[in-house]
Amino acid sequence: xxxxxxxxxxxxxxxxxxxxxxxxxxxxxxxxxxxxxxxxxxxxxxxxxxxxxxxxxxxxxxxxxxxxxxxxxxxxxxxxxxxxxxxxxxxxxxxxxxxxxxxxxxxxxxxxxxxxxxxxxxxxxxxxxxxxxxxxxxxxxxxxxxxxxxxxxxxxxxxxxxxxxxxxxxxxxxxxxxxxxxxxxxxxxxxxxxxxxxxxxxxxxxxxxxxxxxxxxxxxxx
Amino acid sequence: xxxxxxxxxxxxxxxxxxxxxxxxxxxxxxxxxxxxxxxxxxxxxxxxxxxxxxxxxxxxxxxxxxxxxxxxxxxxxxxxxxxxxxxxxxxxxxxxxxxxxxxxxxxxxxxxxxxxxxxxxxxxxxxxxxxxxxxxxxxxxxxxxxxxxxxxxxxxxxxxxxxxxxxxxxxxxxxxxxxxxxxxxxxxxxxxxxxxxxxxxxxxxxxxxxxxxxxxxxxxxx
Numbered sequence: 001x002x003x004x005x006x007x008x009x010x011x012x013x014x015x016x017x018x019x020x021x022x023x024x025x026x027x028x029x030x031x032x033x034x035x036x037x038x039x040x041x042x043x044x045x046x047x048x049x050x051x052x053x054x055x056x057x058x059x060x061x062x063x064x065x066x067x068x069x070x071x072x073x074x075x076x077x078x079x080x081x082x083x084x085x086x087x088x089x090x091x092x093x094x095x096x097x098x099x100x101x102x103x104x105x106x107x108x109x110x111x112x113x114x115x116x117x118x119x120x121x122x123x124x125x126x127x128x129x130x131x132x133x134x135x136x137x138x139x140x141x142x143x144x145x146x147x148x149x150x151x152x153x154x155x156x157x158x159x160x161x162x163x164x165x166x167x168x169x170x171x172x173x174x175x176x177x178x179x180x181x182x183x184x185x186x187x188x189x190x191x192x193x194x195x196x197x198x199x200x201x202x203x204x205x206x207x208x209x210x211x212x213x214x215x216x217x218x219x220x221x222x
Numbered sequence: 223x224x225x226x227x228x229x230x231x232x233x234x235x236x237x238x239x240x241x242x243x244x245x246x247x248x249x250x251x252x253x254x255x256x257x258x259x260x261x262x263x264x265x266x267x268x269x270x271x272x273x274x275x276x277x278x279x280x281x282x283x284x285x286x287x288x289x290x291x292x293x294x295x296x297x298x299x300x301x302x303x304x305x306x307x308x309x310x311x312x313x314x315x316x317x318x319x320x321x322x323x324x325x326x327x328x329x330x331x332x333x334x335x336x337x338x339x340x341x342x343x344x345x346x347x348x349x350x351x352x353x354x355x356x357x358x359x360x361x362x363x364x365x366x367x368x369x370x371x372x373x374x375x376x377x378x379x380x381x382x383x384x385x386x387x388x389x390x391x392x393x394x395x396x397x398x399x400x401x402x403x404x405x406x407x408x409x410x411x412x413x414x415x416x417x418x419x420x421x422x423x424x425x426x427x428x429x430x431x432x433x434x435x436x437x438x439x440x441x442x443x444x
Contacts, residue, residue, distance in 0.1 A: 037259045037260040037261060037344070037367075038259040038346045038367055038371055038374070038375065039259060039364070039366060039367025039368045039371060040367075065374055066347060066374055066375055066376070066377075067373065067374060067375075067376055068370070068373050068374050070370055070373070070374065092347070092351070092377060094316060094345070094347035094348050121347065122259070122346065122374070122375075123316070123345060123346070123347050123348075124260045124344065124345070125288060125314070125316035125343065125345050125348070126316050126345075126347070126348065129314070142261070142366060144261060144364060144366035144389070144392070145259075145260055145261025145262075146261045148290070148292055149260055149261060151289065151290050151292070152260070152287055152288055152289060152290050152292065152344070153260065153288055153289075153344075154288075154289055155288075155314060167366070170366070170392070170395060170396075173392055173395045174392075
């Protein structure tokens, strides 16, 4: 019985995600879903992305959090449309669901939006199970979390197209083995596009942002 | 309907947790549940705890992971009983449940065990919702994760008795505001016992381990 209901939840989520895909294709909007552990640097990365893309694209932001509007407040400076989802209103959910994203998209004027950024709940497990109709999943891994995460949380790393290895400014102070991480990524998702970055210093962000802009252009034509 | 079923899951979990509490009280066993984000240093902390307690107590370990037995392998050197729960066998669960813990306890000889350590799934959200019958919840927060986690993930910090602020050896290299963290902890859980530690260098671990030993003695009399 539990399994049946869970299956219904997943199926309803996939169905709504398909509707979102069609809507975004129709409206020529590119949507990215940024996921990671708590504290990997998603908000700083999001800040970088908005600062860089804003001259070229109209951006809207969906911020997921268990509680608080701290991340939205940090990014309010850009004056772009932001909707905050506090999942404590949904029983403290550990993930975002496509029906909630559809609800947010309904509040944006999609005719005037080019790129929607979703900052998901800080969690390496649950968000990976819920497709949101996104064009691209970006997983952020801070090097402070260790080399083993791709093999311990394979669904997250399997189902994402882009990996940002973040906080590389801390490399000199950690016993971090980049080769071991690369090996673990290869075993989990050999086709993933990987960028080593520091959201804090901006190092390595150009390569990632140029690739992102290429993919946006391929979909929306600008 | 979904909500009803979810409620059943939580109620069944609480019921089994109560059974575990009685069993552990009867057998004079102290059980701790270590929780955190992925990569906060739970395994290194667990390593420290075992190394320190082993001369005084018989210890058993329950290791939770989505996938892989990496953490168990790291800690096998102590020759203590270890059971690994790979939650991919339970639909990739993002948490541990009390019925699984009961299953593990049934495989230990509790007459000869003083302390059971549970290393939970790396996740700041879901594990907090599932009582396991533990005597003490310890949450590990790496300073690399930022100051805001107690207010963003309040249930985890509310429901834990002990906080280990980990990786303080990295303090000189981060823009980390310890006062802001203290403020956020006070707002979320003012009665929490807090220790600043480095699992890597061992700094600060003595204070935590002495407090832990006092609590164990208060329950099991040695």
